Amino acid sequence: MTETLNLNHLINGERLNVARSGERLNPSDTNDRVATMPDAGQAEVDAAVAAARAAFPAWSEASPEARSDMLDRAGTLVMERRETLGRLLSREEGKTLAEGIGETVRAGRILKYFAGEALRVHGQNLSSVRPGVEIQTYRQAVGVYGLITPWNFPIAIPAWKAAPALAFGNTVVMKPAGLTPATASALADILVEAGVPKGVFNLVIGRGSVGQAIVDHRDVDAISFTGSQGVGAGVALGAIKRQARVQLEMGGKNPLIILDDADLDRAVMVALDGSYYATGQRCTASSRLIVTDAVHDKFVAALADKVASLRVGAALDATTQVGPAVSEDQMETSYKYIDIAREGGGRVVAGGDRLSLATPGWYVQPTLIADTDPSMRINTEEVFGPVASTIRVKDYEEALSVANSTEFGLAAGIVTTSLKHARDFQRRAKAGMTMVNLPTAGVDYHVPFGGTKRSSYGAREQGFAAVEFFTQTKTSYSWS
Numbered sequence: 001m002t003e004t005l006n007l008n009h010l011i012n013g014e015r016l017n018v019a020r021s022g023e024r025l026n027p028s029d030t031n032d033r034v035a036t037m038p039d040a041g042q043a044e045v046d047a048a049v050a051a052a053r054a055a056f057p058a059w060s061e062a063s064p065e066a067r068s069d070m071l072d073r074a075g076t077l078v079m080e081r082r083e084t085l086g087r088l089l090s091r092e093e094g095k096t097l098a099e100g101i102g103e104t105v106r107a108g109r110i111l112k113y114f115a116g117e118a119l120r121v122h123g124q125n126l127s128s129v130r131p132g133v134e135i136q137t138y139r140q141a142v143g144v145y146g147l148i149t150p151w152n153f154p155i156a157i158p159a160w161k162a163a164p165a166l167a168f169g170n171t172v173v174m175k176p177a178g179l180t181p182a183t184a185s186a187l188a189d190i191l192v193e194a195g196v197p198k199g200v201f202n203l204v205i206g207r208g209s210v211g212q213a214i215v216d217h218r219d220v221d222a223i224s225f226t227g228s229q230g231v232g233a234g235v236a237l238g239a240i241k242r243q244a245r246v247q248l249e250m251g252g253k254n255p256l257i258i259l260d261d262a263d264l265d266r267a268v269m270v271a272l273d274g275s276y277y278a279t280g281q282r283c284t285a286s287s288r289l290i291v292t293d294a295v296h297d298k299f300v301a302a303l304a305d306k307v308a309s310l311r312v313g314a315a316l317d318a319t320t321q322v323g324p325a326v327s328e329d330q331m332e333t334s335y336k337y338i339d340i341a342r343e344g345g346g347r348v349v350a351g352g353d354r355l356s357l358a359t360p361g362w363y364v365q366p367t368l369i370a371d372t373d374p375s376m377r378i379n380t381e382e383v384f385g386p387v388a389s390t391i392r393v394k395d396y397e398e399a400l401s402v403a404n405s406t407e408f409g410l411a412a413g414i415v416t417t418s419l420k421h422a423r424d425f426q427r428r429a430k431a432g433m434t435m436v437n438l439p440t441a442g443v444d445y446h447v448p449f450g451g452t453k454r455s456s457y458g459a460r461e462q463g464f465a466a467v468e469f470f471t472q473t474k475t476s477y478s479w480s
C-alpha cells in the first residue's frame with residue numbers, strides 16, 4: 001500500500017479541493033508518503049463553525065432514533081472495514097497492524113455504544129419544597145463542539161469524542177492531529193456515508209494554530225481536547241476566557257507497583273504490555289515500575305530479558321511487536337530521556353542504543369532503565385515512548401507514596417496476590433483509574449475514563465459518564 005491520499009477538509013458536507021502544503025510520511029518507512037494535506041486558516045475554521053451552528057437546530061431536535069441509526073451504521077461500516085482502516089492507521093501512525101485493527105474495532109464499538117446512549121438520555125422528577133409545584137430535570141444538547149484529537153489513537157479518540165457529541169444532538173468541528181489526518185479523514189468519510197447531515201460533522205485539517213482558532217472561536221460552545229499537558233493548559237485558558245465548556249485529557253507518568261507476593265510471570269507480562277506495547281505511546285502507559293526489595297532483582301532481570309527480545313519493525317510487518325515512534329521528534333525525545341536517565345545514574349538493562357533497520361523509519365529500541373530515583377527527570381516527566389524505569393522500594397507503603405508523588409494522576413497499577421494491598425491501593429492511589437494485576441493501559445470503552453491532578457480537567461470522558469460533558473441540564477418548575 002503506497003498510494004498517497006490527497007486530503008481535504010470536510011465543511012458543510014463538502015470536501016473542498018484546496019491547496020495542500022503539508023505531507024505525512026509513514027513512520028515505518030519515510031520513503032512512503034501517506035498523505036498530502038491542507039493547512040486550514042481562520043476562513044476554514046469560520047466556515048466550519050458556521051456550518052455546525054446552522055446545522056445545530058435540526059440535529060438537536062431530530063428524533064434520537066435518527067442520531068442512533070446514523071451512529072449505528074457508522075459503527076457497522078467501521079467494523080466491516082477494520083482491515084483497510086486498521087492498515088491505514090498502522091501505516092500512518094506506526095502501531096502494529098494487530099494494534100491498528102484492534103483500535104479500529106474499538107472505534108466501531110464506541111460508535112455502536114453511543115448509538116444506544118442516544119436513546120437513553122433521561123432526567124428526574126422531583127417534588128418541590130413548595131406545595132403544588134413540580135420539578136423536572138432534563139438534559140439538552142449544548143451546541144457546537146470543538147474536538148481536538150491526538151495522534152496516538154487516530155480513530156478511537158476521534159470516535160470517542162465525536163460519538164457522544166453527535167448522539168446527544170450537538171454538532172462538531174474536529175481538528176485531528178497533524179500527524180494522523182488520513183485516519184481521521186477516513187472516519188469522516190464513514191460518518192458521511194452513514195448519513196450524517198451536512199454541517200453536523202466538520203473536519204478541518206492543519207497545524208496547532210487551527211486548534212487554537214477553534215478554542216478561541218466565540219461560536220464554539222465546548223472544547224474537548226486530548227494531548228499534552230503544555231498544550232492543554234493553553235486550551236483551558238482560551239476556553240475559560242470566553243466561558244466555553246472545556247474537558248482536557250493530558251499526560252500521565254503512570255506507576256505500576258510490583259509487590260513481593262506478585263506472580264512474577266504476571267508482573268512481567270503486565271509491565272511489558274503497559275510500558276512497551278503501542279510503542280509506549282499511550283497516555284496510560286506504565287513508565288515507573290516500582291518494585292519491592294525482595295522481588296526487585298528477579299523482576300528486573302526477567303523483564304529486561306523480555307524487553308530485549310521484543311521485535312521492533314515496520315508496523316505492517318506481521319512479525320513486528322513494537323512499531324516505530326510516530327515522528328522523528330518523538331523518537332528523539334525517547335533517546336533524549338534515555339541519556340538524561342543515564343546521566344542521572346540510571347542503569348540501562350535493556351535497549352538504550354539507536355536502531356538502524358533496513359527501511360528508514362523512526363525506530364526506538366525498547367529500553368528499561370534500572371536503579372532510578374523517584375525525583376529523577378525520567379520519573380517525573382512524560383517520555384511517551386517505549387521507555388520505562390524501575391524504582392526499588394522497601395515495602396508497600398513506600399511504593400504507594402512513590403506512586404503518588406508525581407503531578408500526574410491518570411492510571412495506576414499494582415501486581416499483587418494480597419487482597420489487603422489491592423483494596424488499599426484502589427482506595428489510596430491518586431489516579432483516576434486503578435488496575436489490579438492488569439496493565440495500566442488498555443481500557444474499556446463503556447466506562448468513565450479520566451485522571452486526577454494534572455492529567456485531566458473537567459468532566460470524565462467515555463461510557464455513561466460522557467453525558468455530563470456533552471449535554472446540559474435544565475431544571476423546569478411548574479405549578480398547575
Ligand code: UN1
Pocket residue numbers: 150152153226249281282283284440441442443
Ligand atoms: C487506553 O489505554 O486504552 O491518549 C486508552 C491516550 C488515552 C487513551 C488511552 N487518552 O493514550
